[in-house]
C-alpha cells in the first residue's frame with residue numbers, strides 16, 4: 001500500500017499519470033490468471049516478462065480500429081455522423097481516438113492517416129489545410145500523452161501525407177510516431193526523399209518494408225505502438241516476451257539451452273499467453289460490451305498473440321562463453337543466434353494459440369524493444385549500442401538476416417550526421433538496399449536532434465532533462481525513455497555518415 | 499596490367515552526388531591548392547622513410563628503399579600523414595580496375611553508383627574508363643570529380659560512360675588561379691566547362707569561396723557567360739572556405755562570413771543559377 005501512497009503523493013507525476021498508475025495497482029491486486037509453478041519460476045529468473053500488462057486483462061493490448069468504417073458509417077454509440085468535410089473528419093477522429101483503449105490507456109494506432117484525410121482536401125488550399133492539420137496534430141501530441149502511438153502514411157504519395165510531413169518538421173512533436181509504408185515500386189522517390197528529409201529534422205517518419213509486410217495477414221496491416229505489425233480491424237490480445245539472457249544465465253550448456261531449456265520456457269510462455277487471452281476473451285467481457293466490436297470497428301477474429309523476443313545478442317554472447325566471439329561480429333556466434341531463432345519460430349509454428357484465427361492459430365514473433373528497467377539487455381535482435389558494426393552495409397546485412405523470422409515488428413534505428421540532410425537520396429538508397437535484402441523497418445534521426453528514438457518511440461532530450469531535474473513532464477514515455485536512454489547508453493549509438 | 503595509385507575507397511558518401519555512392523580517391527594531383535582539405539593526396543610517396551618510425555602499430559616498414567604499408571595492421575591514426583612533409587601518404591595501394599571493383603561490389607545493393615575523386619582522377623583517364631566499363635555492366639552510374647585540368651574533349655568515350663562531371667572552378671582570373679592552385683593556366687578548365695555544358699555532362703560546379711584569395715564573383719559571372727542557358731539546370735555549390743585539414747599559408751585563415759556567402763548566392767540567383775546553394 002505504501003506504493004499506492006507514493007503514487008498519490010508523487011510530485012513527479014501528472015494527475016493523469018497518477019490515475020493510470022492507480023488503476024494499474026488496483027488491477028494487480030487481482031489474481032485471476034492460472035499460472036503454473038514452472039511459469040512462475042521463469043518469471044522469477046527474468047526469462048519471461050509480461051511487460052507490465054497487468055494481472056487481469058480487460059482490454060486487448062493493442063487495438064487497430066478500422067477507421068475507414070468511421071468514414072462510411074459514423075458511430076451510433078458516439079453519435080457521430082459520417083463526416084462530410086475536413087472539419088467534421090478531424091473532429092470525428094478526435095472524438096473517436098479518445099475511446100480507443102489499449103495497454104497504455106491511449107490509442108496506439110491512429111490509422112492510415114493520409115488516406116483518411118486525402119478525400120477531404122479537395123477544394124481546400126494548402127494554407128487552410130495546414131492550419132487545420134496543425135491544430136489536429138497538436139491536439140494529438142498534447143492529449144495522447146504517451147509516445148506508443150502510431151499513425152501511418154503511404155505507400156502512395158498523397159497531398160495529405162506531404163502536408164503532414166511539412167508540419168511535423170515544424171512542430172517537433174513526439175506524438176504520434178509516423179511510419180511511411182515504403183515500397184520503391186509504389187512510393188515515388190521524391191516523396192520518399194521528402195520523408196527522409198523530414199526524419200532528419202523531427203525523427204519522423206520511420207520506414208516500413210511494405211512489400212514484405214503487406215503479406216502478413218489476409219487483411220490490410222497497420223503499424224502501431226512501438227512498431228507492431230497488426231491486422232487492421234483487430235490487433236493484439238497480448239504481448240509477452242521471452243527475455244533470452246535471463247534464460248541463458250541458467251543454462252548448463254549450449255545444447256541444454258537449445259534443446260531443453262528454450263523449448264520448455266517457450267511452452268510455459270505460450271501457455272501463459274493463452275491464459276491471458278482466455279481471460280480476456282472469455283471472462284473480461286470486453287468483446288461483448290465494447291461499441292468497437294458491436295459497430296464493426298474491430299472483430300474478435302482479427303486479434304493475435306505476439307510473442308516477444310529480446311536480448312538475442314546478450315543471450316548469444318553468454319552462450320558463446322569466454323571465447324570472445326560475439327553476436328554481430330563472428331559467424332560462429334551469428335550461426336548460434338540463428339539456431340536460437342529457428343527454435344523459437346518452430347515453436348511458434350506448432351504451438352496452438354487461442355483465439356488467433358487471423359494468424360492461423362499461431363503466435364506471431366515480435367522483436368520486443370525493451371523496457372525501462374532492462375539493463376544490459378539489447379532490444380529484440382539488435383546489435384548492442386556501441387558494439388555496432390563499423391560498416392553500415394554489414395550492419396544492415398546482419399539485420400536482414402535476423403529480421404527474417406520476425407513477422408510482427410522488427411527494426412533498427414540510426415542516428416545520422418547532420419550533413420545527411422543535404423542528400424536524402426543517399427539515405428533512401430541505403431533503405432532500398434536494406435529492404436531488398438529483407439530488412440523490415442528502419443528509422444533515422446539527426447545526431448543533434450531534440451527528438452530521439454528510444455527503442456521505437458520518440459522522446460525529447462529537452463523533456464528528459466526536465467525529468468532528470470525532478471520536474472513534472474507531460475508525456476509518461478519521457479519517464480520510461482529517460483531510464484532507458486541512460487541504462488542503455490543510447491547517446492553512444494553509432495552515428496552514421498560521411 | 500594497368501594499376502593506379504589509390505588513396506582509399508570509401509564505401510558510402512551521404513554528401514557527394516545524387517544518391518548513395520562509393521567514392522574512389524586517387525593519389526596524386528597536378529595542382530596544390532592553398533585551401534586543399536586533404537593535402538596528403540597531392541603527391542606520390544618518394545619513400546624517404548621519415549614516417550616509418552612514428553607508426554605506433556608497426557604497419558610501416560622499409561625494405562629495399564621502399565616504404566611498405568600493411569593495411570591489416572594499420573590503426574588509421576594518420577600519424578604518418580602528419581609527419582610527411584611531402585604532402586604524400588604511405589597508405590596508398592596500386593590497384594587494377596578489377597581490384598577496385600571487387601571492393602565496390604561489397605557495397606551493393608546499397609549504392610547507386612561510384613564517384614572517382616582525388617587527388618585528381620582524370621590524370622588516369624584510361625584507367626577510369628576501364629573502371630567505369632565494369633561499374634556500368636553492374637548497373638552502377640559513374641561520376642567524375644575533377645579540377646578540370648585534363649582536356650576532356652579528348653576523351654569522348656570516357657564521357658560517354660559517365661553520368662557527368664563535378665567540376666571545380668577555382669578562380670577565373672589567370673593570376674588569381676595561379677596563386678591559389680599553383681597551376682599554370684585555367685584555360686583548359688574553361689574549355690571543359692563549355693564542352694561539358696554543351697554535351698550535357700555538367701553534373702555540378704563547385705567554387706570554394708574565400709574573398710581576397712578567390713575571385714568568386716568573377717567565377718560566377720564567368721561560368722554564366724560560358725555555359726549560357728545551362729545555368730538554370732546546373733547545380734552550383736558555393737562552398738564556404740573552412741580551415742580544418744588545411745596545411746600551409748591558409749591554415750589559420752578564418753571562414754568568410756554569412757553575409758558574403760549570401761551576396762554570392764544572390765548574385766548567382768540573379769544570373770539564373772536556380773540550383774545554387776551555399777555549403778557551409
Ligand code: SF4
Pocket residue numbers: 542543544545546547548549550565578581582583584586587588
Ligand atoms: S609518406 Fe611521406 S614521409 Fe612517408 S615515406 Fe612517403 S614521402 Fe616519406
Ligand code: SF4
Pocket residue numbers: 552553554555556557558567571572573574575576577578579589
Ligand atoms: S595511419 Fe599511418 S602511422 Fe597510423 S598506424 Fe596506419 S600506417 Fe601507421
